[in-house]
Amino acid sequence: MYDLIIIGAGTAGISAYKEARKHTNNLRIINDGAWDTTCARVGCMPSKILISTANQLHDAHHADRVGLNLKIDADTSQVMQHVQTLRDRFTASVIKDVESWHPEHKTSGQAKFINANTIDVNGEQLQAKAFILAVGSSPNIDQDQKKILGDRLITTDEVFELPYLPKRLAVIGSGVIAIELAVAMHQLGVDVTVFARSRKVGILSSEHLQTLAQAHFSQSVNILFETLPESMSRDGDGVTIEYQDQQGQSQSIKVDYVLSATGRSSLLSTLDLHKVDAIFQDIKKLPINHDSKQLGDYPLFVVGDAFSQNPIQHVAAFTGKHVVQNALNYPDIQALPKLSPLAIIFSNPQMAIAGQSKKELEQQHIDFVTGIQSFEKQGRALTLGKNVGAIEVYIEKSSQRLLGAELFVESAEHLAHMLSWMIAEQVTLADILDRPYYHPTLEEGLRSALKHARRQLRADSE
Incomplete structure (x- = not known):
């Protein structure tokens, strides 16, 4: 009997395997399909290659915003080849890493549960004290x-x-x-x-x-x-x-x-979980603990896109790593550490949410103020010719801590990271405004939003 079997070798499964290797050599990882990740093959990486190319062409077509008159004769016939070539480079890196693992640890095939401690893979029955289910998801299609x-x-x-x-x-x-x-x-x-x-x-x-x-x-x-x-x-x-x-x-x-592009569905349906417990027939109603990732009271733990409100690469890697302790120490189960929320859309301009969204704060009936700054006249954004959108920051009235922010601006990916780190440190509005803001930068637009929040707090206290 293995100490641990990991089902799925995507981002979460790879992270879980690497962490588990630090504690036991008596483990197995099962994977159905390519031994790479959704992120590298069909997700974050190829999409960002395409977006990067698109943004550069867009900037050229709108060079008049920065005083240039360019004649553009763009040949886009090689764009998809470029995407695939660079994508293959990223997937090759993942596969090279996987190939360095012990061969006896890896099995290609589709796993199906027989009971809570036994799976069938390629006609072979494997038993483990615990399982990590990191099977990922597939796109919805009619x-x-x-x-x-x-x-x-x-x-x-x-x-x-x-x-x-x-x-x-x-x-x-x-x-x-x-x-x-x-x-x-x-x-x-x-x-x-x-x-x-x-x-x-x-x-x-x-x-x-x-x-x-x-x-x-x-x-x-x-x-x-x-x-x-x-x-x-x-x-x-x-x-x-x-x-x-x-x-x-x-x-x-x-x-x-x-x-x-209507979302993705979990591949947990491929595992025959109903053979573990009849109540697991509907995977949309699985009793998975959001804090520990445990499925019911069983030695089964679900991570990554297979079950996530935030199907994001860094979240999958983080939970894959930290769930290993629960799997190896079952039935001693602990809540996993929490990451400060961070979500980014690489549109043009970009969208991002750091910390809690405005809707989440309102649903929790938290008393907060909203600091807003338009970027239409923001100095650095004007010099870049990308003066579009706005920032909102959400400051709790009682503690004056930064709780969240939403952004629709140029370089939101960078501003959102900084805001997420601030939220994780539970900094106050005064702490943030006491930091340096170089001129001229987009960060000055963030400072303006924070100052707007401060004016509201002062008005409420008078």
Whole structure:
């Protein structure tokens, strides 16, 4: 019997394996499919390669914002090859690391539970004192539509395999991946139409920032809010989409591909967990402890995209590492350490949430003030020709601690990191404003938002 079996070799599984090796050599890691990660193969890395290329072309087309008159004759025929070449470099690095592991620790195959301590893999029964389930997720797709549209209906796992950029693309969804890819594709010259179930784009919960983001992206990308296709049919080498516009009029467009970007579903359904306990039949109702990651009272622990409110690479790596102690010390179970929340969308401009969102604070009935700063006239943003969006910071009235922030600005990825670290240290508004702010920088815009919050706090105390 093994001390531990890890099922899944994505980011969380790899992190768990490396940590477990520090404590035991009596372990096994099972993986069904490629021995790399969603992040490196079809997620964070290929998408950021595409976005980086798109942003550079976008900046060239808008060089007039910084006093340049450029004549752009862009050849985008090699973009997808560039994405795939660099993507393969990242996946090769992951695979090289995996190849250095002890061969006897690795098994390729699909695991299925027989009972709480036994799985079947390739006809072989393996037993362990505990299991870490890091099986990841797969993109949602309508299988009936797939039968009709064939290779013209693609998922976010498949989009990076296209040999060339399409001329016309329909994107179903307006969440994180959908808005990132829609904006990038548009900047690369693709005619993009987004079908959005709601009016929300990305992750921002602030009504003010949502309004800014919706207005900004709608100026360039054709976003059909509160609109979904009524029908889609194969039309030669493309797809014809029928829908009703906001006035109730029937409309039709033809695209080369339809990108389904409506989220991902856990692969826990592949494990036959109902054989462990009959109540595990519905994976959407699994009793997984959010703090310890334990499934019910069993020696089973679920991490990564298989079960996460934040399917983010660094969160998967962190929980994969720290859940090992619970697995090896079962039944002595402890709550895992918590990370200060951080979420980023690499749109243009970027969106980010550091700490708690405005909606989360309101739902908890926390008494806070909102410091706001527009970036339309912010000095550094103006010099960059990227004076779009705004920042909101949320300061608790009683303690004057920074609790969270939402951003829709240039370089939000950097500002959000700094804010997340501040929140983790439980700093107060006075602490933050007492730090240096070099001139001219985007950070000065953050300082302005913080000063706006301070004025409100002072007004409340008078």
